[in-house]
Amino acid sequence: MLQTASCGFGYLALQSLCQSRALAATQPTIPARAKRVIFMCMSGGPAQMDTFDYKPQVGKKKKHPGSVFDFKQHGQSGQWISELLPETARHADRLCVINGMHADTGNHAQSFLQLHTGERLRKRPSMGSWISYGLGSENENLPGFISLNATKPSVYSSAFLPTEFAGTPIGTNGEDMSRATIRDISGTHLPPHVKRDQLDFVQAMNRGHLADRPGDGQLEGVIESMELAFRMQSAAPELLDLSNETEHTLQRYRVGKKLSVGTCRPTDFGRQCLLARRFAEAGVRFIEVNHGGWDQHKNHRRDLKANCETIDAPIAALLDDLATRGLLEDTLLVWGGEFGRPGLVPEDGKDQSGHNANGFTFWLAGGGVKAGYTHGKTTETGSRAVEGKVHFRDLHATILHLLGLSHERLTYDYGGRSHRLTGPEEAKVVHELFA
Template structure:
């Protein structure tokens, strides 16, 4: 089957051609990056790496630390029974974990809990941006984009960075980094994850050999254009993205198909329980995200973000917190167990947390309301070379403020990059007349106390 140059150009409006043009138009507004490195080839870590990949379990909205991992028995003097979240010491480490997370508690000896987290603001949008990019006011490359920029991908048929159940573009934006380092979003704003796909990758409008001809034609024009614009990293990045999109057709659709997973695995993640909902979250949706994260990690994707929201509980705090814990507890435990069973946990860094935490309920007032707390909250890490069954830092007796072992977002970013074999304060990109880095002008402190 032969197609003329004209007919190939006309077919750009569908299938892969649409994907390529969409990427070009979408990135034009971001400006031109000032570097020439625009490929995803696997790179050697500049320093010794403990982790090869990251799975970030983002609990958007601010999980209440004193109802999950930060045990404060002295704050529990309530006038009516059943109003206090019970904690128990779990595993050989004796880690305190809430009754709301019984499945995660079975993996207490894998967790490295940071109870001294702190940020700069209690405003959701700003703190969420700071969590992902290091900056709370301006668009900047996300953590996943920096990891992809520094290390490339282990699988040239897949992106270096994937974002599941994406809620905001800040989660996966590469900003001024070349667009090849943007995250690939799968599922947007609560989309049914059972139907979520990578847009415009799988198509049957042309046979494979003609698709290749189509891409080759487009690329020849792009390269001719690039020859007249030497050093245009953004155009070069579009060319690389187009090649990646073509290669993804062979592997990405299969990874989204869970048909080759055993029934026991599907059950462990809670997949197949579509009719059961907890709050606003289908039980199976978050489980599907966690299983997809394991599949993408196993296939060589460097950074996978799994988003769950919203933990923004003000009124009806206990009810809504319980619902979110029920929706996420089993899938997270299944992910940790699955990674461990497959020998992936040792070099996969799992990160759990949100943009801030919440203060405790006021003793004796009988109210079921909470607000925002950015001065002291909890994250946990697992695998990837961190200590097991360990607690770092603490908040004051009321859980209001971090008072020991403080870890700011920029320190968390520095620690993650270091675990991945990237020097956090030296990983920079030249833009707008100066070098930029994830850890900002202040730089981040690597928290070596977390390392095994």
């Protein structure tokens, strides 16, 4: 098990506060290509054949399922990208598209949990928690893992890992992100030095409690989390305040623009992307950006178009800024959902689609992956992955490897056995994705 030593007790004054050893940045165990991850999670199952996996209708009557929106090739790489994503298409030569993704189940809850934790049924640490545990945070005043527009706590939980590695939620699914904040770190009822004195008193009792329970990782985690929360009082509000961004930047990210069409939730996705850039600049290790409403069983064309319009310009702005600021080369962007969707048959009069876990699309960018590259292939109807297959376990192993972590060595002992993100089953690092 990786060890997380606790700092000694010395909290009598703010200047004597020691840094949290658990969240302190640590060196990767293997050569790293990326330092941080921005995971853009599209919950509900994006329709891959109408976004990044072009399947032209074939035959005289065009009776088989396929793409119902127009596609064009973009960039020198000739990436096929849907007409629904014109701004993202500008970055075609930066994208590493994985068209051979597959998962174990087409049920939302189980597949969504597996995407985040590697497990379908049992409560396990989130990918962000594992990464925070393995690498710590580059900023002692901020969490290692932040979840914007957070969904279910089970997918940003640290589970049996110490509490300080849990994701810090900012906003909840569908909340107005302009009002979202980190709860319970603000308050003007006492001056800072009095708050410090109060915390010192509480922490003295906590340390005494811990002395009687040596090695209690959860209790140590609570102590560390309280110290982090105190330090966050100055750092976090400044990062959440976008008033120092130019009007041009806010417009590029479409901050404040909300669509509420069908199942597309008004989540101010642009604000999330801009906050993700700011948190990445500040040293947060894993930032999850959430957008829901991709479960288009009905009104497929209308709702998919609305979803794509919501995310397109903000993602392009994020890619622009990361590249311009020199952050893209060591920031790994990951885009995708818990599974995909089968294609529509244009002439059957229906506008609804189901679930497809046998073949769907993710894309990566930055962080040491091949740019302008397409990996894997599905059948001509997109029904299943047939070449370059990548399971969630493989994706997890690959992300960890890019960050300098071995998925086999990043373990934690709990309940009498050693656990890892990729679980006991076979997982492979997809080296073909690396630049």
